[in-house]
Amino acid sequence: KAGVTQTPRYLIKTRGQQVTLSCSPISGHRSVSWYQQTPGQGLQFLFEYFSETQRNKGNFPGRFSGRQFSNSRSEMNVSTLELGDSALYLCASSLEGTSGRARFGPGTRLLVL
Amino acid sequence: KQEVTQIPAALSVPEGENLVLNCSFTDSAIYNLQWFRQDPGKGLTSLLLIQSSQREQTSGRLNASLDKSSGRSTLYIAASQPGDSATYLCAVRPGMDSSYKLIFGSGTRLLVRP
Numbered sequence: 001k002a003g004v005t006q007t008p009r010y011l012i013k014t015r016g017q018q019v020t021l022s023c024s025p026i027s028g029h030r031s032v033s034w035y036q037q038t039p040g041q042g043l044q045f046l047f048e049y050f051s052e053t054q055r056n057k058g059n060f061p062g063r064f065s066g067r068q069f070s071n072s073r074s075e076m077n078v079s080t081l082e083l084g085d086s087a088l089y090l091c092a093s094s095l096e097g098t099s100g101r102a103r104f105g106p107g108t109r110l111l112v113l
Numbered sequence: 114k115q116e117v118t119q120i121p122a123a124l125s126v127p128e129g130e131n132l133v134l135n136c137s138f139t140d141s142a143i144y145n146l147q148w149f150r151q152d153p154g155k156g157l158t159s160l161l162l163i164q165s166s167q168r169e170q171t172s173g174r175l176n177a178s179l180d181k182s183s184g185r186s187t188l189y190i191a192a193s194q195p196g197d198s199a200t201y202l203c204a205v206r207p208g209m210d211s212s213y214k215l216i217f218g219s220g221t222r223l224l225v226r227p
Contacts, residue, residue, distance in 0.1 A: 004156075031213045043202065043217040056212035090156055094213050101147065102204075102215060104157040 002026065004093050004105035012111045018079040021108045025072050025093030032074040033102070034066060037088040046089075049074055050096070078110075086112045115140045115207050119218035126193055127226050134188040134221045136203035141181045144206040147215070148177050148188050151200045160201075161188070165208065193225045 005024045013019050025032050033048035045058040049068035066076040072093075078085055088109050092102040116139045126132055136146070145164045149157040161170045161177040163186070169178040176189040186203055200222045204215040 033213055033215070035215075035217075042219045043204075043215075045214050045216070048212045048214055050212070056210065056214050058214075088154070092157075092213075092215075100213075101159045101162045102157075102213065103159060104149075106156040109154070 004091060004103050006089075006091055006105040006108050008108060009106065010109045010111075012113065013081050014113050015081055015083060017081050018077065019081060019110060020075055020077045021089055021091075021110075023074045023076075023091035023093075023105060025074070025091075026103055029093035029095055029103070030072050031094045031096060031100075032068055032072060033092050033094075034074070034076050035090045035092070036060075037090060037107070038086075043090070046076065081112045083112050086110060115143075115205060115216050117203060117205055117216050117218040119201075119203060119221050121221060122219065123222040123224075125224040125226060128193060128195060130193050130225075131189070131191050132193055132223075134190070134201050134203075134223070136186040136188070136218055138184045138186075138205050138216075140207065141184055142208040143181065144208045146177075146179055146186050147204050147206070148175075148186075149202045149204065151202060151220070153200075157202065190223075193223075195225045195227050198223055198225050 031050045034046040047057045068074045088107045090107045092104045094100040148160045163179040174191040200220045202220045204217045
């Protein structure tokens with residue numbers, strides 16, 4: 001079974017630009033969640049989508065948004081990029097229910113100059 | 114507010130040693146606890162998942178325990194190898210809602226010396 005895929009793997013942007021990251025979950029997984037990882041803050045939850053609906057959102061500004069499509073693929077968008085948005089962005093997919101493991105993708109490394 | 118703490122932050126051991134990584138959490142209302150491994154610049158690999166009703170899980174040389182009432186989990190690695198060198202993260206899934214959200218500790222960076 002193919003794992004979670006994320007595109008692109010690396011991205012360089014300048015302040016003020018916007019960026020869109022993509023995540024394709026494991027086949028059959030309808031929950032997709034996004035995390036930001038930085039050396040200072042560690043891994044922080046951004047949001048989670050299930051069946052095209054956002055079920056939960058972390059404590060991030062409105063510049064961070066996401067969506068999920070009918071095939072469970074998800075995108076996250078960051079508008080008006082700031083230097084502090086430089087991070088590794090990870091997505092995870094899981095089966096519904098309380099027993100499922102989260103399976104993570106390789107991440108997208110974003111550098112904002 | 115759920116908080117997850119991992120001790121120690123870094124650990125260096127000689128090959129062959131058995132070791133224990135610690136994880137503590139402040140709210141016992143969890144669905145499960147997961148241990149992950151992360152190699153530098155890479156994504157997370159799921160190692161073990163312990164449901165809130167379970168006490169431990171084993172996979173090969175790894176054994177994870179969970180004491181929900183005291184808010185603690187340990188990851189035991191037997192006969193460590195240089196290939197075990199990585200950052201180990203524990204994460205809890207809060208039990209207050211149905212969404213799949215994980216709260217992570219800051220990790221333990223493990224170096225196994227040949």
